[in-house]
Each structure stands twice: as C-alpha cells, then as structure tokens.
Amino acid sequence: MDFIKNIKFFTPTAELKELTILQHIENSEDTTQKELAELVNAAPSMINVYINDYEEKGYIIREYISTKTVKYKITSAGVRRKNYLLITYLHELLKLYRLAKENIEGFLEKLEDKGYRNILLYGAGEVAETILSVIRDRGASRLNIAGIIDDDEAKKNKKLLGYKIISRDDIEKYNHDAIVITSYTYEDDIRRRLGEVGYDGGRVVRFFW
CATH class of the missing domain: 3.40.50.720 (NAD(P)-binding Rossmann-like Domain)
Known part of the structure; x- marks a missing residue:
C-alpha cells in the first residue's frame, strides 16, 4: 500500500494512514518508524504518536529485541480493525468508481450513437x-x-x-x-x-x- 505517497486525488486521512500502517506491520514485523514515515508521508515523530495510540488501543504490541531494536506485531484486534478499515475504504472507492463508470458509459454510448x-x-x-x-x-x-x-x-x-x-x-x-x-x-x-x-x-x- 505504498501508493499513499503518490496519491493525487485524495488527501490521505488518519484512517487511511492507520490502515496502511497496520497492513505494513502485519506484512513486515521488522519495519522501522523511518520506513513507516516514508510509507505514509509523515514525520517520524508523528509515527511514534500513531504507534503509541495503536498500542494503547490493543491493535499492536512491541517486542523489544534490544535497546535499539523493536519488532511491531499486529494483534487479533489489530487485524479486525485493519479489515474493517479496508472494507470501508473499498466501499468508498467503489462508489467513486460507479460515478466514473456512469460518465464513461455515457461517453461510449455517444460514440456508438x-x-x-x-x-x-x-x-x-x-x-x-x-x-x-x-x-x-x-x-x-x-x-x-x-x-x-x-x-x-x-x-x-x-x-x-x-x-x-x-x-x-x-x-x-x-x-x-x-x-x-x-x-x-x-x-x-x-x-x-x-x-x-x-x-x-x-x-x-x-x-x-
């Protein structure tokens, strides 16, 4: 979901950033806050705020490998939250796709006419x-x-x-x-x-x- 860095039509919401971060953590426990910051185009300091919030809500846990190395693991609650955000986001995209599709179909019908x-x-x-x-x-x-x-x-x-x-x-x-x-x-x-x-x-x- 690294497309968020190049997104043009939408302003990335907090929910979309949350979805992107949770998805990335699920796929890569060894990720870093720097990587997450680049992923959602946010300052590293904000990633720390997001991570603290997700941990407090029970979506992720931190596993300290050493004083400098941390692994982030998504919990079952985090997976449920990620799936909910994913479906909500997809539903909104489908509504926009239907709108665009109507316009394109109208254009195609004019060509046929x-x-x-x-x-x-x-x-x-x-x-x-x-x-x-x-x-x-x-x-x-x-x-x-x-x-x-x-x-x-x-x-x-x-x-x-x-x-x-x-x-x-x-x-x-x-x-x-x-x-x-x-x-x-x-x-x-x-x-x-x-x-x-x-x-x-x-x-x-x-x-x-």
Whole structure:
C-alpha cells in the first residue's frame, strides 16, 4: 500500500494512514518508524504518536529485541480493525468508481450513437486503462478497441489489458472509424501530431471535452 505517497486525488486521512500502517506491520514485523514515515508521508515523530495510540488501543504490541531494536506485531484486534478499515475504504472507492463508470458509459454510448464501431485510443495511460476496464464490464458491446496508440517508445508493442500498443506510424494498418484521445496532459500535442501525418481531424474524438 505504498501508493499513499503518490496519491493525487485524495488527501490521505488518519484512517487511511492507520490502515496502511497496520497492513505494513502485519506484512513486515521488522519495519522501522523511518520506513513507516516514508510509507505514509509523515514525520517520524508523528509515527511514534500513531504507534503509541495503536498500542494503547490493543491493535499492536512491541517486542523489544534490544535497546535499539523493536519488532511491531499486529494483534487479533489489530487485524479486525485493519479489515474493517479496508472494507470501508473499498466501499468508498467503489462508489467513486460507479460515478466514473456512469460518465464513461455515457461517453461510449455517444460514440456508438455516431455509428462508430472500431476505434483506436491515443494515450496508453490511466484514462485508457479505465475506459478499457469499463468496456470489459459492459460485456456485450458494439464498440471494438482496435488498438492503443502511444508515442512512448518504451510502451510500443506491449499490451495494456490485452490490447496492443502501437506507433502513430501504424495507424492506417488498423481498421477503425475514429481515434479517441485519452490523454489530458498531451491532448493538444496529440491533435497536432495527428495533423502532421495528415489524419482527418473529423475522425478525432476528445474524451476531455
């Protein structure tokens, strides 16, 4: 759960930090307060406050190996607390996923209403991955993803959720009705690059529009 250091959309709450710390202690009794501080992006002094609080509540115990070496062990109460936090966190994420899914499904339905059947995605990042996940969840779909274009050489010829990542130079090798730009940061650059290779701008669809 070291993703908390790079989390962008949410401000990590005390409960999320608690979940992360308890999970890490369960998996690694030899962890240090420095490691825990890096894990949840907190000052080491705050980790000591958290640890004291969890110990007082019976979630963990300390085992002193020496004057300088301490092992942290999660208790059965700590495991129950960790599992409760995990389920609560997952429930909130699912609510947000349903909201995002509704918006993506609405976007896909608009593409289908325009008569598009085979599309290419441009940008093999988190947006494309989310769209592909929603399409998979739909089951039967009138839309077919022919491939994913990306300008990152390291990604080419690899796959994202089973879909091949291709070069911009290979666009015409794939039967498709339109290209959907799935990059927020590089949207304008992608439109310009498609124009440079003479691609019909009328067949370019922007997801963030």
